[in-house]
Amino acid sequence: MFQIVRKHEMAKGTIISLDISTPEIARKIKAGQFVIIRVNQTGERIPLTVADKDTFSGIITIIFQVVGKSTALLRSLKIGDSIRDVVGPLGKPVESELLTPLKSGTIIMVGGGTGIAILYHIAKAFKEASNNIIGIIGAKNKDLLFLENEMNAICDEFTITTDDGSHGEKGFVTQPLERYLKEKKDIQLVYAIGPVIMMKNVCRITKEFEVPTMVSLNPIMIDGTGMCGGCRVTVDNKIRFCCVDGPDFDGHKVDFDELEKRNSLYRDDEKDCILFSIK
């Protein structure tokens, strides 16, 4: 059992941050890695991004958006309540060679939706490795944006977009991305984390500019240890298991269309389950 020590609503009712006491995981987890949790006895196993850790206090921070039954259940927990199972760290951390300073180079970090949470953890690691960071984060509207101040603090340049223009630039993250790529010739790497459609569009643009691009994929997972292949993705025309070979891959080699379709697998079941819970 893993106790919740802090709970914070980052966007009213929809994006929640939880600090969970998991001393062993906090000691081990690195940027880019994730955990799988099971809220209670009848719960499913869901992968969640780790946005931050505090090794000294033995705490990890998870940030999630309430999108279905399990995240709704997780939201209902209070400080002092416990999560039945937390397993991690899982996945590969951000490659260490990427974290060495890219001399005279700059990295653009692009985040959308809850992807901003893991983006922040990785951006912090890049900053600690003395890189120049340009940050772009976007959301549907002002209320769904979070970690804005934290990101701003570690970025050398920083842009916010919202689909409806309620905060920052109106439109998608791809607009400022394209602008930066045109203006600056020294961009060494783009890191994009967010909805599949966003990562796909980012990769389409960075391919034109021939800038290497890493993405963090978010397929459906169960065990997270490489034993089932539920999270399989096609990268460079080969089957890869996201939970052990990823979650980060070369964005120019990922089959995003396939991932998008596979992520819709249980849409009807999800509805049935929510109806069952209401009943």
Add this chain to the structure above:
Amino acid sequence: MAKSSPKKTPMREQPPKERIKNYNEVPFGYSPEEAVIEAERCIKCKKPSCIEGCPVEIDIQGFIALIAEKKFKEGISLLKKKNILPALSGRVCPQETQCEQKCVLGVKNEPVAIGRLERFLADWEREKGEIEVPPIPEWTGKKVAVVGSGPSGITVAADLAQTGHKVDLFEALHQPGGVLTYGIPEFRLPKAIVLKEIDSLKKMGVNIYLNSVIGQIKSLNELLKEYDAVFLGTGAGLPWFLEVPGENLNGIYSSNEYLTRSNLMKAYLFPKYKTPVIKGKRVATVGGGNVAMDCARTALRLGAEKSIIIYRRSRTEMPARSEEVHHAEEEGVIFQFLSNPCAFIGDKNNWVREVECVRMKLGDPDASGRRKPVPIPDANFRMPIDLAIIAIGNSPNPLIPSTTPELQLNKNTSVVINPANGRTSIKGVFAGGDIVRGGATVILAMGDGRIASKGINEYLQTGIW
């Protein structure tokens, strides 16, 4: 005494039409009267050959004689001297190729039903509610880490706890048991029984750490700093795919994923349990082993109208236990032999709709002695399906080897050991079960565990590697 029957005493079972509507165990097990009748069939050979067929060398004749005398308590004690998990092995061992194959009665008639009698004793003890745990000697001062709580890990943990070592057992999933928990379905091996057997380990002082992925939360080298020896029993959890076009369509599972969802996560109780599983009407399972039978039979219980096994060889070459094939047939599973999928065809929403197969004929025997399937040109055919399960085998899980480069592997990515004592290429590290063999059987994994625990004891006593 009446002349004993040439056939095994039958075991009562749920009728096929009824059982495909539930997840309850198919065979009911022997009553004490039936067990005694069956035990009396044993002719007490001077040199019992049945014991040679048992990988953990149970005193089969001994425990059967005790059943015949109605001394069940003594019988289970004798059985447990060699096998701490009889309720499991009595159910899932392929006895027809092990102990029962060697039974002298089997030459002319049916062999003694050794597996059923083993199961009877274990169930008898559990139903009485007093599971006997062997006495634990004083602590030797040595600590051993066991990685993986499947059949081999459980055996090692039990053996070493009985020797007096302190044992910590690490499991990646949220429940112990390995394949016994996530793989073998409830109707073949009730999970309550698995958990009960594993409970005996806790009573013997074994600490079980769940949610602990070794290789991530702790490396093998970190374990070696804390423990005097380590046993790796992490199994063969890396599923193979066919690598044919369309295999990533929606509605195509690995057997591991399908069974994990339905068994470990109890998706058959959805939506009470929150993990969903796709319920196909026309389900194709590819493969001919026990896992394929488990998947095809699970599909029926999840409401499939047609559950088809696609196997590239013929019935004779199928590696599944004959009892499992028989059960599958009774339940209405359809067998499509000498066929191999070459593509899956989907609809515009990316859902699988058809499987295209190549027809095969049997050629000359291959290295394994089985006749090799050879494709027949221009004889492809298609079948409509809405769910496919790939059950063609597994490789050892690469998580520990990939984080421990000094661990020697063979070309099949299996961990290399000395078969006499289970030693790997790293001092203090032992291995056994499917991480060494690839996908094999529960009892072979238990046998490996037995060898490794002897090897570990020897190493801990002498300190010599």
